[in-house]
Amino acid sequence: MTAPSRLMTLVSLACALPNLSMTHNDLSDRYGILDNEDYIMMENQDHPALNSVVGDGPSWKSYNRWLCFPADSMTLDCRDHESDQSWNLIDPEERDGMGFYAVMDVSHEGLYYRFESPGWFSYENCHQQIDEIQELLDGQKGICVFAADIPSEEDLNGAEEGNSSAWVFYGIKSLAGKSMAPIYEAVELYHGPL
Amino acid sequence: MAQRKKKSCKSPKKQRQRHGPPHPWRLCPLGQHYRKAHSQSAYTRSDGTLVSGSRHHATCVDNRSGLDQIYPEELIAIAERYFLTLSGPPKADSLGFDKGNDFDAYIRGWTRYWNEVLGEKDPLDPDLVKALIATESGFNPKARPPGKNPRRARGLMQITSKTREILKDESGELRDFLVNVDDNELDDPNLNIAAGIRWLFRKKEIARSKIGSATGWRDAVAEFKDYDDDPQNPQMHKFDEYYKRLKK
Numbered sequence: 001m002t003a004p005s006r007l008m009t010l011v012s013l014a015c016a017l018p019n020l021s022m023t024h025n026d027l028s029d030r031y032g033i034l035d036n037e038d039y040i041m042m043e044n045q046d047h048p049a050l051n052s053v054v055g056d057g058p059s060w061k062s063y064n065r066w067l068c069f070p071a072d073s074m075t076l077d078c079r080d081h082e083s084d085q086s087w088n089l090i091d092p093e094e095r096d097g098m099g100f101y102a103v104m105d106v107s108h109e110g111l112y113y114r115f116e117s118p119g120w121f122s123y124e125n126c127h128q129q130i131d132e133i134q135e136l137l138d139g140q141k142g143i144c145v146f147a148a149d150i151p152s153e154e155d156l157n158g159a160e161e162g163n164s165s166a167w168v169f170y171g172i173k174s175l176a177g178k179s180m181a182p183i184y185e186a187v188e189l190y191h192g193p194l
Numbered sequence: 195m196a197q198r199k200k201k202s203c204k205s206p207k208k209q210r211q212r213h214g215p216p217h218p219w220r221l222c223p224l225g226q227h228y229r230k231a232h233s234q235s236a237y238t239r240s241d242g243t244l245v246s247g248s249r250h251h252a253t254c255v256d257n258r259s260g261l262d263q264i265y266p267e268e269l270i271a272i273a274e275r276y277f278l279t280l281s282g283p284p285k286a287d288s289l290g291f292d293k294g295n296d297f298d299a300y301i302r303g304w305t306r307y308w309n310e311v312l313g314e315k316d317p318l319d320p321d322l323v324k325a326l327i328a329t330e331s332g333f334n335p336k337a338r339p340p341g342k343n344p345r346r347a348r349g350l351m352q353i354t355s356k357t358r359e360i361l362k363d364e365s366g367e368l369r370d371f372l373v374n375v376d377d378n379e380l381d382d383p384n385l386n387i388a389a390g391i392r393w394l395f396r397k398k399e400i401a402r403s404k405i406g407s408a409t410g411w412r413d414a415v416a417e418f419k420d421y422d423d424d425p426q427n428p429q430m431h432k433f434d435e436y437y438k439r440l441k442k
Binding site for chain 1: 223251364
């Protein structure tokens, strides 16, 4: 098998990773954003990014995958980790000591995706994250998110799927640049023949 | 995700191997933190479409840093699951305070947890933590020093906003075993004691860097109280009195 075709096989396998959430539209990279290193990083995951808590219902695992959207389908926000309130609804004097998730909301072809940062931050650091993401979005047609989905109880119970899904994101990339969580910045990539 | 460029070639796997096995009370594998079950409400978007609501199970989430991080949800779950069945110090002596014995289970549990996780050769004594809390707040979970600065010290162990930020700083002086709590959560006795004891261990490291191998936990308390240059300060005498009484 030639190197490119083997790579495509790996990519296909990655897309076939267990997907517990709603049926997704075609979220492959139609914008030429991702390169071989991005796909290899997805393949090289040696453990799930999310998994079930021991002794808490059915066992499940969720790996990161790349999902790509039109840039204008995404809105950004910082939301309080407890109340889920948007930062702009919170008294400025109270924001200082609070913890905020960086949140990306995507509305695409009738489906809604909510991407949250893995941990929460101070208001200032959350906004720094949001500003970085905004820089990657500005003037772009497409954006790709490296994220793992959190299954809902409906997913796990086999109930009817809704039109929204929740994810935890570890990276974002556009043709303007790339921003990864530190744990993935440090990933050692295998550059040998595939 | 502050950096855009790859900085090193250390793999996450290698970072994880620095830790021993996870503490048996932890709810998630090494390198992950616990996020409690949560619901997303259904809502109608500005264009009139209904976004369906859903309920998500509790989740173990990969830490973004690769370091060991613990968040309030897990601190609360650990205390609920394990602390009520523990026994041993601190001594059930209220030291003359109305709420003097109310937080013994948290003191007992978090002292044991951090002793086991950080592997200190000279383990921290829960009675010492109780004496420290007596001098810091008089067992008042809402204690604040005078003034209006919102970033001033809070709660049982009088943790400041600056300390709280150090405790969760992924590239800061703690280097590992981070505790992520926000300011308001420091009013919660359980979270305050969990974070405060982690800070006391850090203060012992700092005291050791100044004093050397003879450093004891009283030196860590002096460092915690910023009396390291004045270990005979009256506040330290008060601490000594309480501690002696608990050890009788």
